[in-house]
Amino acid sequence: MRAIVFTELGGPEVLHLADVPAPEPAAGQVRVRVEAAAVNGWDLKTRAARIPGVPLPEFPAVPGLEVAGVVDAVGDDLTGVRPGDRVVGFADTGGYAELALTSTFTLVPDGLDPTRAVTVPVSAEAAHRVLRVLGVTDGETLLVHGASGSVGELAVQLARRRGATVIGTASPANQDRVAALGATPTTYGPGLVERVRDLAPSGVDAVLDTAGAGVLPDSITLRGGTERIVTIADPAASDLGITFSSGARRDPDELAEDVTSLARGELTTTLGEVLRLDDAARAHALVESGRGGGKVVLAP
Structure with a gap:
């Protein structure tokens, strides 16, 4: 599959498109054909420099903490979801890819665009x-x-x-x-x-x-x-x-409530630029400049 990777720490220019093995879902995970992957500040930090107390990523590293897309494979011991369902959640593998794994996710309500849904989990x-x-x-x-x-x-x-x-x-x-x-x-x-x-x-x-x-x-x-x-x-x-405060508490019930509230118009988020996967370097530069206009999203 295609994914954005980096093999050294540095500026946005270290991000590049590569072919990497597709991840396989373990028990409790689903594999998602990614329709939207959000760009977060943590992605920029882990790409740019070594963070005290945080181990270096294993290279080649695929960034991306949150994804939305269509389930194409379901791991063992998981019910309530099946291939073809659209979900949004926290990525267990890097989200800047055609395929990603997630174990903390919720179904995307009908009518909610994946580029909107993916603005919710981390924030x-x-x-x-x-x-x-x-x-x-x-x-x-x-x-x-x-x-x-x-x-x-x-x-x-x-x-x-x-x-x-x-x-x-x-x-x-x-x-x-x-x-x-x-x-x-x-x-x-x-x-x-x-x-x-x-x-x-x-x-x-x-x-x-x-x-x-x-x-x-x-x-x-x-x-x-x-x-x-x-x-x-x-x-x-x-x-x-x-x-x-750091260290995410990933609660699927809380995520489901927030995504449902977004779909109903009871919560609002600001979607910035939506860019192609191979524009990841530009996306990082936009976020670093503060001119993204909201949450910047990659759409493979």
């Missing part, structure tokens, strides 16, 4: 995880940094479901987008503390940083300490005594 998992860590509840005020990003936009919507008031930081170009999600928008940069205090005179109860844009010191000032501040993007967290 929704991260949003649910950090809201649980923060313990956001009805009546509280949550500050979300990077509220227009893939994780931020879902965190805003899920926090609103919990009954929270949300203030979301984003670039000037994305203020309307944040407001449409149900948050009160404001911008980054000098004066952030004063702007947030004007919007929340009683203070903020919790802060989520999805942007990694150096906002943690201001967040500490707004909270009056480091409690109930979580980042998924700023490595300075440990030096500041702030929680850095």
Whole structure:
């Protein structure tokens, strides 16, 4: 099968198309003929440099954490799914390929395009995880940094479901987008503390940083300490005594609920550019530049 691989660490240019053996499903897995594979920040990190505490990938490595497509083979001990079903889930093998394996997945509702469905798994998992860590509840005020990003936009919507008031930081170009999600928008940069205090005179109860844009010191000032501040993007967290949340909790029931909500219009995600599989290097460059316009997706 065709897949995007890299055989050394480096920039987007190390990604190239190659023929690799097709994976075979083990017990509990399905093999998917990939219709859409999302490009995530983790793909870029593991391609670009060695990550402390994370072993180097086995070369040739196929990137890609989430896939949507049509089941073409089912492993043993698996019921409720059969060849021909369309599913979306977390890839057990690299998703930038014609075929991929997944063991945490859900059926894609009729009418939901796979390029839309594939925007959900990683971002929704991260949003649910950090809201649980923060313990956001009805009546509280949550500050979300990077509220227009893939994780931020879902965190805003899920926090609103919990009954929270949300203030979301984003670039000037994305203020309307944040407001449409149900948050009160404001911008980054000098004066952030004063702007947030004007919007929340009683203070903020919790802060989520999805942007990694150096906002943690201001967040500490707004909270009056480091409690109930979580980042998924700023490595300075440990030096500041702030929680850095990582390590996915892959829950198929939660994924099914979120994909169904997306299909019903109860949740929204932002789809950016959809590119061909052999445009993977361009896709990575787009994501690194911040000009992807939403979740960038490869469509084999």
